Amino acid sequence: GQKPVPANEQGMLTLNYYGKQGIFRTVPVVDIIKKRLKSVDELKNTIVFVGATEVGINDMRATPVDPTLPGIEVHATVASNILQNNFLIYNAKVTLIEIACIVLFPFVLAIILGLIRKTFIGLIMTFSFMALYFGLNYILFARYFLNIGIVFPVISIGLTYLSSEAYRNLVEERQGRFKKKAFANYLSPALVSEIIKNP
Numbered sequence: 001g002q003k004p005v006p007a008n009e010q011g012m013l014t015l016n017y018y019g020k021q022g023i024f025r026t027v028p029v030v031d032i033i034k035k036r037l038k039s040v041d042e043l044k045n046t047i048v049f050v051g052a053t054e055v056g057i058n059d060m061r062a063t064p065v066d067p068t069l070p071g072i073e074v075h076a077t078v079a080s081n082i083l084q085n086n087f088l089i090y091n092a093k094v095t096l097i098e099i100a101c102i103v104l105f106p107f108v109l110a111i112i113l114g115l116i117r118k119t120f121i122g123l124i125m126t127f128s129f130m131a132l133y134f135g136l137n138y139i140l141f142a143r144y145f146l147n148i149g150i151v152f153p154v155i156s157i158g159l160t161y162l163s164s165e166a167y168r169n170l171v172e173e174r175q176g177r178f179k180k181k182a183f184a185n186y187l188s189p190a191l192v193s194e195i196i197k198n199p
Contacts, residue, residue, distance in 0.1 A: 003082055006089050014088040014147055015077050020066040024076045026053060049076050090147040097146070101136075101153045105129055106160035113164040126161040130154055 007013055029050075031037055051072030052059050059071040081087045109129050113122045133153055140146040 003085065005082060006087050006091065008091045013078065013081070014090045015063075015074070016081050016086050016088045016145065017063055017065045017069075017077055018080070021053070021069055021073060024073055024080075047076075047079055049079075051075070086145055088141075088145050088147040094146050094148055097140075098148050098153065101133060101148070102156045105133055105153060106156045109157060109160050110164060113161065117168060119165065122161060122164065126157060129157050133157065 005013065027037070027043070037043075049072050051070070053070040053072060055068065060068040061071050061074050063069045063074070109126065112125055116122050116125065134150070137148055137150055140148055
């Protein structure tokens with residue numbers, strides 16, 4: 001029957017590689033010619049790809065799981081992905097999900113950091129948000145084969161924390177200077193400093 005293949009807008013596929021060289025069974029052609037197979041039934045109901053696996057043939061492909069994966073095993077991976085329907089999906093919808101995460105996670109974190117106003121707790125919340133995103137990313141990858149990026153959302157979360165801390169320190173410094181000027185004419189410098197530390 002017909003099987004949908006999740007190609008992206010450029011007509012390219014994101015393969016779900018199963019492992020390094022040797023993940024698929026290989027049978028040397030010489031074993032077939034010299035009838036070394038125990039039975040022809042060993043190849044019954046299987047898809048057979050004919051190709052070279054020797055390094056000297058120069059049919060090696062660099063992949064995420066193996067820098068020298070034989071090209072024939074790449075073709076076998078494509079066939080297996082189609083039959084098992086477990087391609088990694090990276091298309092416009094996945095990009096939208098990633099953009100949504102880049103916007104929503106920092107937005108919610110910024111609100112929380114604005115309410116907390118404590119550096120240590122803010123740092124804990126930031127790492128918690130990163131862990132939450134890692135968990136969400138893993139679930140979407142493991143269950144739905146969505147290949148969502150990790151780098152940019154995590155960077156956006158980290159930058160949100162740094163921006164929040166920089167803004168908070170800047171505001172507190174300005175407020176401290178204002179209070180110091182306001183009370184300088186009425187209170188001793190030591191008492192003014194204490195008020196600024198514990199408003």
